[in-house]
Amino acid sequence: DAGVTQSPTHLIKTRGQQVTLRCSPKSGHDTVSWYQQALGQGPQFIFQYYEEEERQRGNFPDRFSGHQFPNYSSELNVNALLLGDSALYLCASSPGTGGAFGYTFGSGTRLTVV
Amino acid sequence: AQKVTQAQTEISVVEKEDVTLDCVYETRDTTYYLFWYKQPPSGELVFLIRRNSFDEQNEISGRYSWNFQKSTSSFNFTITASQVVDSAVYFCALSEVSGVQFYFGTGTSLTVIP
Numbered sequence: 259d260a261g262v263t264q265s266p267t268h269l270i271k272t273r274g275q276q277v278t279l280r281c282s283p284k285s286g287h288d289t290v291s292w293y294q295q296a297l298g299q300g301p302q303f304i305f306q307y308y309e310e311e312e313r314q315r316g317n318f319p320d321r322f323s324g325h326q327f328p329n330y331s332s333e334l335n336v337n338a339l340l341l342g343d344s345a346l347y348l349c350a351s352s353p354g355t356g357g358a359f360g361y362t363f364g365s366g367t368r369l370t371v372v
Numbered sequence: 373a374q375k376v377t378q379a380q381t382e383i384s385v386v387e388k389e390d391v392t393l394d395c396v397y398e399t400r401d402t403t404y405y406l407f408w409y410k411q412p413p414s415g416e417l418v419f420l421i422r423r424n425s426f427d428e429q430n431e432i433s434g435r436y437s438w439n440f441q442k443s444t445s446s447f448n449f450t451i452t453a454s455q456v457v458d459s460a461v462y463f464c465a466l467s468e469v470s471g472v473q474f475y476f477g478t479g480t481s482l483t484v485i486p
Contacts, residue, residue: 261416291472300376300463300476301417314472346415355471360407363417 260285262364264349270370271339279334279367283351289313290332291361292324295346306355307332336369344371374399376466378477385454386485393449393480395464401425403469406440406447411461411479423447454484 263282271277283290289308293301303316307326321337330351336343346368350361375398385391397406408420421431423440431438435452451458461479 293474298478300465300478301474302476303473306472314470316473348415348417350417360419360422361417361474362419363409365414365416368415 262349262351262362264347264364264367266367267365268368268370270372273339273341273371275339276335276337277339277369279336279347279349279369281332281334281349281351281364283330283332283349284362287351287353287362288330289352289354290326290330291350291352292332292334293348293350294318295348295366297345301348304334308355339371341371344369374401374404374466374468374475376464376475376477378462378464378480380480381478382481382483384483384485387456388453390450390452391454391482393451393462393464393482395447395449395477397445397447397464397466399445399466399468401468405467405469405471407465407467407474408438408447408449409463409465409476411463413460417463420449451482454482456484456486458482459484 265280291306292304295301305315306313310326323335326332346366348366349364352361377396404425406423409417437450439448461481463479464477465474467474
C-alpha cells in the first residue's frame with residue numbers, strides 16, 4: 259500500500275521563477291495538506307484541500323496557491339520565487355481532517371531557490 | 373494563539389541510555405490534540421502518537437512512553453534503552469479541535485551513539 263507520494267524529490271529554481279510540486283495522497287485519503295519546512299525548523303502549515311476546495315490557509319502570501327483534483331491528488335504552485343522559499347515542502351494526507359487520525363506525510367520535495 | 377516549544381535543540385546519548393524529549397504547548401482551546409512525529413534523514417514525518425486534551429493517561433508502547441500533564445501544558449516523550457535507529461529529529465505538534473492545522477515545535481535532534 260503506497261503512502262503519500264511527492265514529486266519531484268529535488269528541484270533547483272532561479273529567483274522570480276514559478277514552480278509546481280505534486281502530491282498523491284495515501285489510498286483512501288481524501289484530504290491533502292501542504293507544509294513548508296525551512297532548514298532547522300518545524301513544518302509550517304500552508305493550506306489544506308478537501309473536495310477540491312481550499313479548506314483553510316496558514317500565514318502564507320498569495321504567491322502560494324494550490325489545487326486538488328477529482329482523484330484527490332494535489333499541486334502546490336509558488337510564483338515569483340524568493341530565496342526564502344528554499345525549503346522542504348511536505349504533503350500530508352488524511353481521511354477527513356488530520357486531528358482525528360493524524361496525518362500521513364510524504365518524504366517531501368526539497369526546493370532550492372538560487 | 374497556538375504555540376509549541378521544544379527547548380532541547382540537540383541531544384546525544386549513548387546506546388541503551390534512557391532519554392526524555394520535552395514539549396510545552398500553549399493554547400486557549402479547551403479541546404485540542406497533541407502529537408509526536410519522528411523525522412529520519414529521509415525527510416518523511418512518521419506518526420508516533422496522538423493524544424486528545426481529555427485523555428491524560430500516560431501511554432507506553434514498547435520502548436516509548438508519553439507523559440501528558442495538562443496542569444503544566446507538557447507532553448513529554450521518553451525512549452527507554454535507546455538504540456541507534458532512534459536517531460532522528462522528533463517533533464511535537466498541537467492541533468485545534470478542527471484538526472486541520474498542526475502547529476509544530478522546532479524539533480529535537482536526537483543522536484544515539486553506539
